[in-house]
Amino acid sequence: MITRWKQTHDAGITYPEGFVASGVRCGLKTEGPDLALIVADGPASVAGVFTTNVVQAACVRYSKHVVERGVARAILCNAGNANACNGDRGDRDTISMAEMTARALGVEPTTVLIASTGVIGHPMPMEKLERGIPLAADALDREGDTDMRVARAIMTTDLRPKVIGVRCASDEWDGEIVFGGVCKGSGMIAPNMATMLCFLTADVRAPHPLLQDALREAVRCSFNRITVDGDTSTNDMALLMANGAGPCSIAQPGPAMDDFVEALSRVCLYLAREVARDGEGATKLVEVRVTGAPNEGDAELVARTIAESPLVKTALFGCDPNWGRILAAAGRSGIVFDPRSATVLIGDQVVYETGSSAPFDRDAAHDYLTEPEVILTLDLASGPASASVWTCDFSYDYVKINAEYHT
C-alpha cells in the first residue's frame, strides 16, 4: 500500500536526482521551443510502450530497439515534424538524430531514444537539428524553469504544459521513490497510445523486464483509457528511465513491485487526465464510468463507445442531459445487456432507470454539465466489473483546429 504521496506540478522530468534536461528552439515549429533533451547521469534501466498503429513513424521503430536492449541514457524529442511516412529517408534521419545526440553527450548512440511529433509526411529538416541538438546539450540543467521548458518544447496543439513530480513511500520499499513526468497530446488521442508522448523518470533501481511490465500495466489503465477523437497516431510512445539514484530497489515480482505499479499508474493517470482535459477544443473533462459489467474488458468497451460518440460529445458541449444518446451508444458497443435493468446517472442524479426516463431535475443536470469536470455513469446491472474512460466534449473549436491544421 502506498503510505505517503506528495505531488507537485511545479516540477517535472528532472524531479528525481540524477536527471538533467533542456527545452530549446531549433525552428521546427513556427514559434517557441521545439526540441527537448532528457539525460540520465549514468546508464538507466528503460521501458517503453508504443503505438499499435500499423503505420509507425521512424522514431517508433527505432526507439523500440533501444528499449529492447534495456538500457538508455537520453531521450531526444522534437515537435513540429512527426517524421512519419518518409520512407527510408525517415529511418536514416532518425538514426542521424540519435548519432548527433550521442556525439553531443559523449554516450553510445544505441542508448539514445528518439521521439517526434507533428505533421506527417514532410521530410525532417536535418540542418535545423544539426544546429539544435548541440544547443539542447549545452542547455542541460535541472534548475529554474527547465521542466516547464521541456514540457513546452514537446507541445503541438496543446494549450497547457503537462508535468508532474511525485515523492511517495510504501511499507514494502526501502525508502522513497521519486518520479518525474511530462507529456503532450490534445488531438488524435485514443486508446492504445494516441498522438501522445509521455516521458517519465524515477530514482528506483529495477531491471528492464520488471520496469517494462510496470509501465505496460500503468499505461493500460491510464493513457489507454483516454480518448479525444478515436484517432490513434503513428508516433505515440511512453518511455520510462529509472536510474537507481534513490534508496529503493525492485528486484522481483511481489508486494514491493505491486506498490511500484500502483504508484506509476497514479502518475500516468494524472497525466492522461490532463491530456483529455486539454483535448482539442475541449471545454470540460468527462469521466465515463461503466459499472455492473460482466468483466473489465466489457466495461471498458462500453465506456469507450460512449466516450467516442460524437453525439454524446456534442450533447456534453451543449450541456444537454441527453441520456438517450448515452444509452444508444452503449447499445451499439457490441456488449449485450438488458436496457430495462440499466441505470444512467449524470453526476449523482439518476436520469434513466427501469426502462425509461427517471423524474430528474433537468435544470440541475444542465447546471452540473457546465462544470469543468463531469462524471457520467452507466450501470449495466450485469455483473461485478467496472471501468472508466476519460474524454472531453466536442466543440466548434475541435472542427476549427482540425480543419485549419493544414498539411
Added chain:
Amino acid sequence: MITRWKQTHDAGITYPEGFVASGVRCGLKTEGPDLALIVADGPASVAGVFTTNVVQAACVRYSKHVVERGVARAILCNAGNANACNGDRGDRDTISMAEMTARALGVEPTTVLIASTGVIGHPMPMEKLERGIPLAADALDREGDTDMRVARAIMTTDLRPKVIGVRCASDEWDGEIVFGGVCKGSGMIAPNMATMLCFLTADVRAPHPLLQDALREAVRCSFNRITVDGDTSTNDMALLMANGAGPCSIAQPGPAMDDFVEALSRVCLYLAREVARDGEGATKLVEVRVTGAPNEGDAELVARTIAESPLVKTALFGCDPNWGRILAAAGRSGIVFDPRSATVLIGDQVVYETGSSAPFDRDAAHDYLTEPEVILTLDLASGPASASVWTCDFSYDYVKINAEYHT
C-alpha cells in the same frame, strides 16, 4: 443482367401500382407534416431489416413480429418522437398506434408496421395520434405531391426529402419491375442501420423468405456502408412491401432472383448515398474506396475506419489533402498491411506511394476537395478485394446541430 433502368426523383413510394400514401401533420414536430401512412391495396409480402443496437425502440420490437409473419398491408411512421426507452408504456403505445391504423383502414392490426423517429425517452403523445391517424387515412392518394409529402413527413434533421421511383427490366424476368422508395436520416448514421428509416414498395410477386434475403443483401451493400458519425440508433429499419400487381414473379433462387437483388441494391444505394450527402452539417459526399484488400470484410473495415475518423472528416471540411490522416486511420483499423506498399489517391491523383509523399499538385488536390462529390482511394496492395463506404465531412454545423438539438 439488368437490361433497362429508368429512374425518377419526381415520384417515390406510390410509384408502383397498388400503393397509396399520405403525409399529414399531427403536431409531433414543431412544424410541417410528421405522420406518414403507406398502404397496399391488398395483402403484400413484406421484408424488414432492423437496427442491431441492443437498445431498441418499441416500434422495432413490434414491427419485427409483423415482418416474421410475412404479410403486411400498411406502414405508419411518425417523426418527432422515437418512442424509445419509454418502458412498458412505449410498447403499449406502439400497439395502440397499430390498432388505430388498422381500424381506420379496415385491416388486421397484425398487418400494420410501425416506425418512429425523433427524440428518445419522451412518452408518445397519443391524443395527437388519435386525431392524426384518421386524418392520414382520409388523405391516402397516389396523385400530385403525395410522395414528397410522405418524404417530408418522416424527416427530422434532414434538409432534403429523399425519394426514388424506378422501372427496370431483365431478360430473366417476365416483365418490368417497378420500385418506389423513400428514406430519412442525416445524423446518428452508421453502418448496421443508423437513425435511418427506409420504406420501399415493389410490384413484384415474391414470397417473404426470398424478399427477406433480397432486402438483407441490398441493405448490406448500401445502408450498412454509409456513416455520418458512427452512431447507430434505437429505431432504424428498412421495410419492403411487394404486392404482386406487376407481371413479374420471383419464385425461387436463381438468375431472376439475382437480378432482383441487384435492382433492389441499386435502389437502396441511391437512397443511402442521399443520406450520406445530407449528413448533418455536410458540405460534400465522400466515397472512401479501399482496394487491394485480402477480402471484402477487411476492405470494408479499413474504409469504415477512415470514413469515421473525425480527423479525416475535419480535413475534408477544410479541403486539405491530408493523406497522413487517411493512412493513420487505416493503420488503426485492426487490419494488417504494409504501409510501404500502400497507395493513397485523392480523386485521380496519387498523393502517397512507396512509403512517402508523392510529388502531387497540392492546389489541384485542394480544388478537387471543394467539389460536392469526392473519392478517396487507398490501395493496400495485399489482395484482390475492395469495398466502398460513403460518408460526409465534419463541419461546424455538425457540432451546432447536435449541441443544440436538445432533449
